[in-house]
Every structure is written in structure tokens, then in C-alpha cells.
Amino acid sequence: MKFTATALLFTSLLVLAGCDQAEKSAQQLMGKAAESAKQAIDDTHKAAEQALSDATGGLISKKPSSAEDEEQSTSSSQEI
Template identity: 65%
Template sequence: MTYRTLGLTGLLAFSSMALVGCEQAEKSAQQLAEQLKEQAVETAKQAIDDTHKAAEQALSDATGGLISPKKAPEKDAEESEPATHTL
């Protein structure tokens, strides 16, 4: 073997290892991005829930309890019952 062949073989081996390392780094970055996205979604949901509860409490406090949050959705119950209107 000549030095040229050894150099070329070494260069190819190094390039192959670098590519494998880049692919692994890309996969790790994608996994991290997915985890961060899931955490951001959960944080946003929690913030919305907390804001909703605070708004309900503020409304109840401002109206002296005359308007209180609904415990169960009545809209679904109204939709499931047949309408019985008499003339």
C-alpha cells in the first residue's frame, strides 16, 4: 500500500464516522424538540386552566356569589332531551 491509499482510506473512514455522528446528533435533537413541545403544550394547558379558575373566582367575588360557575354542563343535557313544546 502506498501513503496515498492509506490517506484515502483514512479519509473515507473518518468521513463515515462523522456522518454517523451527525445522524445521531440529529435524532437526539429531534427527540429533545418533541419533549420540549410536549412540555410547552402541558404548560399552556395548565395556564389556561388556572386563568379560567381565577376568572370564575373573580366573577363570583364581584357578584357576591350571585353568579357561580356551573358544576356540570347543562347544554349537553338540553341537547339530548327531546323538545316538548305545547301550543
Template identity: 70%
Template sequence: MKVKHTAVAALLAAGLLLISGCDQAEKAAQQMLNKTAETAKQAIDDTHKAAEQALSDATGGLIEKKQSEPENQETSNAI
């Protein structure tokens, strides 16, 4: 009877360790996804700024930057 209780306790402990390991893996994956998303957002923002600068240089500043800024803010907030 005592061996049976010990086996059940060991099985429950192993299950708890497995569940906590999965939880840690999920948290690590979520942090990596968040970091990747932030890096991608920064790359998009940098590319957008470079494109605006190139367009401004190409048009001699005829297109006003103020027209695109509200759209940029809405896009950044949506991400």
C-alpha cells in the same frame, strides 16, 4: 487503496455522528416544546379558575359553576 477505504469509513462515521447529534437535538427540542405547552395549559387553567372565582365573587354566586365545567373539560382535553 487502503487510505481510500479509511477515508470512506471516517466520512461515514462522521455522517453518523452528525445524524445522531441532530436526532438528540430534535428530541431535546420536542421535550422543551412539550414542557412549554404543559406550562401554558396550566397557566390558562389557573387564569380560568381565578376568573371564575372573581365572577362568582362579583355576582354573589348567582351564576352556577356547573354550567362552565363541561366546557372547561372539553377545552382541556382538546389541548
């Protein structure tokens, strides 16, 4: 009887450990999917801006947003 209870407890611990690992893997997968979606949106936005610029012959100029300014300044400082 003791052996059965010990085996059941050990099996339960293994199952719980597996569930925790599965949850961590799912969270990592969701993070990667969110980053991929953000990148696709950014790429689409850039392509749309380029198409608009090409269609208008550059008459409409885009003002960089503060977030883009920060991104450009960060990447410029990293290159130095």
C-alpha cells in the same frame, strides 16, 4: 483513501445521531411548553371564575362540565 472514507462515514453517523437527539429534545421541550401553557390557561380560567363569583356575590353558580366531573371523580378515587 480507505481511512478517509471510513472517517467520513463515521463522522456522518455521529452527525445524524446528534440530529436525532436534538429532535427528541426539541419535542420534549415543546411538550413541556404546551403543558405549561395549558396550566396557565386553566389557572387564568379558575381565577376569572372566582372573580366573577366574588363580584356577583355567588348569585351565578357554575355548572361543572363533564370533563371537570371526570377529573374530580378520578382525583377522588385516587385519594381513597
